Amino acid sequence: KNQVEQSPQSLIILEGKNCTLQCNYTVSPFSNLRWYKQDTGRGPVSLTIMTFSENTKSNGRYTATLDADTKQSSLHITASQLSDSASYICVVSAGDMRFGAGTRLTVKP
């Protein structure tokens, strides 16, 4: 069983709308949690990195939150744009790296 679970698997929203992606993990001990954006045909690009002591971190229209007690993280995208269409991958570091399967986001005009 994957120790990093992402939901939903895929999501379609209209341009301009907000959305929230979820990442639940069972990995322990925990060093940091990262969110990556991966455009089709390209390598992943780091959006945020959070340690266990951080609750929130923003990068432009992307805001990641972390609840280390419940082992949950979310990535909130505000005022979505067509260029936000991509896969979003959650990665938890705990001695090694554990990858979520990703959420495929499609933003439609």
Place this chain on the structure above:
Amino acid sequence: DAGVIQSPRHEVTEMGQEVTLRCKPISGHNSLFWYRQTMMRGLELLIYFNNNVPIDDSGMPEDRFSAKMPNASFSTLKIQPSEPRDSAVYFCASSLEGLYNEQFFGPGTRLTVL
């Protein structure tokens, strides 16, 4: 900076052939990572180097896979002999130092083994 450079971008080969993938990390980065990505298994870390020394190769699937880093600016991932199930996109990434710092990914090599 040109970022992480990988070559070739695409490779099509026949089963049993040797395949060599190449990576040039970002200048000044001390850590280099090789990943494999497939639809079925997602992104997997194969091996990573720190200061040219392999630190963790537990993700390397079989003895058919080997990786080297002869100097700070070059690494190779070799598959010999290749099999159809090795078909995937292989990414190289680098970071300033270690597993926990931000990693910068290359564009990947799409490998198809027929």
